[in-house]
Amino acid sequence: MTEAIRLIGDGFASGEFFLPELVGAGDIMAVAQGILESRLKRDDLRRLALGTVVIGTVFGDIHTIGKSMVATLLCAEGFTVHDIGISVRSSSFVEAIREHHADILAMSALLTTTAPEMKRVLAELERTGLRTGVKVMVGGGAITQAFANAIGADGYAPDAPQAARLARALVGR
Amino acid sequence: MNKGFIRRFKPLEIVTESQLEQVHQATLDVLMQTGVSILHERALQLMKDNDCLVDFDSQRVRIPPHVVEECLRRSPSSFRVKARDPKHDLLIGGDRVYFRNFAGMDTVDLGTWEPRPPTREEYYNLVTVLDALPNLHAISCYPYFGFQGLPEVMKLSEGEAAKARNTGKVQIICYSKGSEQFSIRIVKAVGGEAFGISHPASPLAYYPDAIDAIYNFTEAGFPMHVGSGVIMGATGPASIMGSTVSNNAEIMALIVIIQLVCPGTRVIVNDFVHAQNMRTGSPAFGDISSALHVAAFHQIWRWYGIPSCSSLTGVSSSKRIDFQLAYEKTIPSLVAALAGSNIVDLHSSVNGELTAHPVQAVLDDDLAAMIGRFLDGVEVSDDALALDLINEVGPVPGHFLGKEHTRRWWRKEQYMPRAADRLGYPEWLKGGKLSALDYARTRVDEILATHSSAPLTAEQDREIERILEEERLYFKARDLWA
Numbered sequence: 001m002t003e004a005i006r007l008i009g010d011g012f013a014s015g016e017f018f019l020p021e022l023v024g025a026g027d028i029m030a031v032a033q034g035i036l037e038s039r040l041k042r043d044d045l046r047r048l049a050l051g052t053v054v055i056g057t058v059f060g061d062i063h064t065i066g067k068s069m070v071a072t073l074l075c076a077e078g079f080t081v082h083d084i085g086i087s088v089r090s091s092s093f094v095e096a097i098r099e100h101h102a103d104i105l106a107m108s109a110l111l112t113t114t115a116p117e118m119k120r121v122l123a124e125l126e127r128t129g130l131r132t133g134v135k136v137m138v139g140g141g142a143i144t145q146a147f148a149n150a151i152g153a154d155g156y157a158p159d160a161p162q163a164a165r166l167a168r169a170l171v172g173r
Numbered sequence: 174m175n176k177g178f179i180r181r182f183k184p185l186e187i188v189t190e191s192q193l194e195q196v197h198q199a200t201l202d203v204l205m206q207t208g209v210s211i212l213h214e215r216a217l218q219l220m221k222d223n224d225c226l227v228d229f230d231s232q233r234v235r236i237p238p239h240v241v242e243e244c245l246r247r248s249p250s251s252f253r254v255k256a257r258d259p260k261h262d263l264l265i266g267g268d269r270v271y272f273r274n275f276a277g278m279d280t281v282d283l284g285t286w287e288p289r290p291p292t293r294e295e296y297y298n299l300v301t302v303l304d305a306l307p308n309l310h311a312i313s314c315y316p317y318f319g320f321q322g323l324p325e326v327m328k329l330s331e332g333e334a335a336k337a338r339n340t341g342k343v344q345i346i347c348y349s350k351g352s353e354q355f356s357i358r359i360v361k362a363v364g365g366e367a368f369g370i371s372h373p374a375s376p377l378a379y380y381p382d383a384i385d386a387i388y389n390f391t392e393a394g395f396p397m398h399v400g401s402g403v404i405m406g407a408t409g410p411a412s413i414m415g416s417t418v419s420n421n422a423e424i425m426a427l428i429v430i431i432q433l434v435c436p437g438t439r440v441i442v443n444d445f446v447h448a449q450n451m452r453t454g455s456p457a458f459g460d461i462s463s464a465l466h467v468a469a470f471h472q473i474w475r476w477y478g479i480p481s482c483s484s485l486t487g488v489s490s491s492k493r494i495d496f497q498l499a500y501e502k503t504i505p506s507l508v509a510a511l512a513g514s515n516i517v518d519l520h521s522s523v524n525g526e527l528t529a530h531p532v533q534a535v536l537d538d539d540l541a542a543m544i545g546r547f548l549d550g551v552e553v554s555d556d557a558l559a560l561d562l563i564n565e566v567g568p569v570p571g572h573f574l575g576k577e578h579t580r581r582w583w584r585k586e587q588y589m590p591r592a593a594d595r596l597g598y599p600e601w602l603k604g605g606k607l608s609a610l611d612y613a614r615t616r617v618d619e620i621l622a623t624h625s626s627a628p629l630t631a632e633q634d635r636e637i638e639r640i641l642e643e644e645r646l647y648f649k650a651r652d653l654w655a
């Protein structure tokens with residue numbers, strides 16, 4: 001399955017495939033991943049992955065497409081990805097990081113008015129003592145490198161392919 | 174009143190009468206079967222009280238056809254909007270067509286021609302240029318990202334303040350975190366009205382801010398400007414008519430809320446449905462599919478008898494003032510004007526929605542005038558057919574140049590652009606090889622040296638400052654000062 005999604009990802013990078021193929025493949029991957037993981041859990045096995053990512057759009061923001069594109073490419077890259085959706089409260093990010101033992105938290109915001117929510121999530125990670133164990137990457141229409149630096153994120157990417165490369169770099173792969 | 178232009182011939186029709194009915198039925202079906210998601214308790218209760226089927230847990234509303242159709246009927250087919258300067262009042266509806274500016278999170282440095290956030294002075298200057306252009310009849314919510322040094326929350330109102338001060342034309346007010354309450358007061362302080370915006374988050378969802386804006390704007394008695402930003406293939410179906418249905422459903426749900434909150438509110442519907450660049454995920458502004466959508470959109474809303482406008486016409490993917498920019502703006506603008514759009518957004522945009530360029534605004538003003546001239550059509554009369562004159566002049570060596578008829582008619586039939594090169598080649602060489610761009614740049618400088626809009630009184634100006642100060646305190650008290 002990883003091989004198949006990587007083929008789609010490479011095809012997208014080379015211009016053979018377009019976003020509809022990429023996101024369609026990502027949707028299939030997400031469904032399959034759910035089934036496989038419950039089986040792996042049942043048989044007490046673990047999937048070999050580059051790392052585990054929790055991804056979501058911050059609270060107050062219901063934009064989903066950019067975030068889903070990043071989730072798909074992270075899957076294609078070989079990460080286990082838990083997409084926890086849109087308008088995610090900081091407490092839900094924290095819960096998901098705990099539950100999935102995430103290596104990376106990826107947050108998205110399209111609106112300048114919702115971008116400050118990322119700062120709240122980071123504060124919540126500090127408060128709960130999770131910050132040192134998780135790398136934080138941010139992106140979306142409202143986000144810039146300067147903003148990422150200002151809030152103390154570990155990385156920023158302006159588009160989905162660069163987000164995938166960033167995630168690799170963050171886990172040292 | 175600002176007369177704008179009148180389309181004096183039958184509008185463009187891209188779908189048949191029976192297809193219009195088909196689209197209408199499909200739209201009603203979406204509203205009843207799929208419904209919309211409205212993240213606003215007060216509006217949900219209002220809709221429930223008016224025959225809509227509301228699930229408060231999921232915040233999903235299904236709107237029956239009779240409610241939709243009643244609310245469409247409540248929206249007037251034509252109306253006046255009062256400007257700060259009465260000569261810029263708008264009469265919206267029918268075959269009248271106005272032009273408006275679009276885009277502007279950045280401006281262009283006129284020294285380097287690179288985009289960057291404007292200084293306060295550049296922002297005010299840009300508004301002055303827009304005020305001076307004779308074929309730009311109203312001001313959009315752009316340029317709306319304020320100027321350097323402002324916190325995010327103050328960008329909208331500081332922009333409204335600049336527009337209230339430097340133009341007498343009707344503007345549009347955007348909303349964010351309640352800032353529209355202050356923008357409304359700024360517009361009222363200078364004695365005008367503005368369109369208030371509300372829009373969904375496609376597909377079929379509505380933020381609390383958008384619904385709060387409806388309550389705020391209708392309470393102020395302002396007309397509403399409602400539209401969606403459906404992206405074909407991403408937030409709506411990839412098929413043009415599929416996205417037409419989805420987009421219209423989103424707009425109709427807004428009209429339902431508006432007409433339930435305040436029956437009879439003046440509404441104009443806006444088109445911003447665009448294609449997606451399937452390689453990058455960014456908008457494919459200027460794609461021909463958008464022009465086809467524009468044609469269908471305005472035909473359908475003319476059929477509903479509700480005025481319409483088009484922001485999509487003002488955007489091109491090109492980063493420069495070049496051939497691509499010209500065709501990507503001209504085709505949809507002309508199509509919109511022919512299809513029945515009452516306001517066509519055009520002036521000043523470069524690089525999609527991102528950059529407002531004063532030189533481009535001057536160039537666009539000529540394009541607006543040419544489209545306006547086209548809308549005026551052709552006259553078929555004895556004087557125009559000129560039978561007696563043709564007979565009088567006869568074959569060669571006769572000619573028409575010295576005739577009184579020629580002196581009267583050529584000015585009426587032609588439009589002489591203010592910023593275009595129409596010289597013969599030798600004169601062009603002698604004149605320093607100037608292009609339209611050079612002429613437009615010179616005109617920007619001339620406007621800034623000579624133009625001023627109808628001035629505010631000192632008290633009006635102080636009142637604007639008082640309102641802005643109140644808004645600063647409002648956001649600081651709410652921990653939103655960022």
